[in-house]
Structure formats: C-alpha cells, structure tokens
Amino acid sequence: MAQTPFYRWIDSCTTDNDFPCTAYPIGADSSGHNVYVGRTHFEQVLGPVTVVPELKKASLPGNGKEHAIEKYQLLCMNHFQWLPSHDGKVLPGAIQGGYNKDGIPLYIGRVCHEGSWIVGTIHPKxxxxYYPYQGKELSTKQYEALVSHFYQV
Structure with missing residues (x-):
C-alpha cells in the first residue's frame, strides 16, 4: 500500500513501547482509557487492531475470536474524521487498514459497543x-468509517 502525506504507519510498535504523541485516538473505552488504531499481519491478513496503551493491550478480530497482538503498526497524524456508514460501504477517502488473504482491501471502522469505542475491520464483500470484544469476533452493519479530512462525501 502506498503511503500518503496525510497519515503514516509507525512500524515495530508493541504494547511495551513508548507511545508516539502523533498516534490517532478513536475515542475511549468504558473505563475512560484512550483507544488507538493499529494494524498487523495475522494468518495471511493485514488488518486493523484495537490498541489501548494504558492497559498494554492490542487485539483484532479473526475466525470468530478476539486475538491478543504483541507487535503492530500504529496509525499516526490527525487529518481524519469518522463518518457514519453501513453495509460494508466504502466511503470516498476511506483509510485502507489492510487486505484479506485474497487481496481484497479492508478498511478501518469503529463501533461503540457497551460504552467502549473499538477499532473494527470494514469488509465490503x-x-x-468486524470487531473484537471479550474474546469474540462480533460484526455489525452500522458503524463509522475512518476517512481523510481531505475528501468530501
């Protein structure tokens, strides 16, 4: 994937690293901890990760479960906005978070589930x-999509 001047992925982040000040927060969990967007390779997929640095936790959904992640890339810079979306729709300027094993692009979404903001994987197909929650992979047709400020819907 090509990098754009509006955002970048910081490599080699772990739950034990210092956290960069340019990391992009998506909101807070139900306990008030900031939640951030990451991505990682997992079983032939590059996909979005929920990162909660105060809890030293990073996770992603996959194969019906929530998977703990130790190493990931972190999305940085603040030229984004969250827009309501649904049914796998890819909005103009949507931020691609990765791809599945067939090379189909996956996009970054977020959902508010039981008072917590959680990073999700928008799967157009x-x-x-999809999003991780309490050890499971859940899905919703209603979510918000991360898009660049520089695009208008």
Missing part, C-alpha cells in the same frame, strides 16, 4: 464491520 460481507457488508459488515
């Missing part, structure tokens, strides 16, 4: 946003 299946018309949902």
């Amino acid at each position: 299946y018309g949902v946003c």
Whole structure:
C-alpha cells in the first residue's frame, strides 16, 4: 500500500513501547482509557487492531475470536474524521487498514459497543464491520468509517 502525506504507519510498535504523541485516538473505552488504531499481519491478513496503551493491550478480530497482538503498526497524524456508514460501504477517502488473504482491501471502522469505542475491520464483500470484544469476533452493519479530512462525501 502506498503511503500518503496525510497519515503514516509507525512500524515495530508493541504494547511495551513508548507511545508516539502523533498516534490517532478513536475515542475511549468504558473505563475512560484512550483507544488507538493499529494494524498487523495475522494468518495471511493485514488488518486493523484495537490498541489501548494504558492497559498494554492490542487485539483484532479473526475466525470468530478476539486475538491478543504483541507487535503492530500504529496509525499516526490527525487529518481524519469518522463518518457514519453501513453495509460494508466504502466511503470516498476511506483509510485502507489492510487486505484479506485474497487481496481484497479492508478498511478501518469503529463501533461503540457497551460504552467502549473499538477499532473494527470494514469488509465490503460481507457488508459488515468486524470487531473484537471479550474474546469474540462480533460484526455489525452500522458503524463509522475512518476517512481523510481531505475528501468530501
């Protein structure tokens, strides 16, 4: 994937690293901890990761479960906005977070589930946003999509 001047991925981040000040927060969990966007390779997929540095936690959905992640890339810079979306729709300026094993682009979404903001994977083919929660992979047809400020819907 090509880098753009509006954002970048910081390599080699772990739950034990110092956290860069340019990391992009998506909101807070139900305990008030900031939640950030990461991505990682997992079982032939490059996909979005939920990162909560105060809890030293990073996780992603996959194969019906929530998976703990130790190493990831972190999304940085603040030229983004969250826009309501649904049914796997890819909005203009949507930020690609990775791809599945067939090379289909996956996009960054977020959902608010039981008071916590959680990073999700928008999968256009299946018309949902997948997200990790309490050890499971959940999905929803209603979510918000991360898009660049420089695009208008």
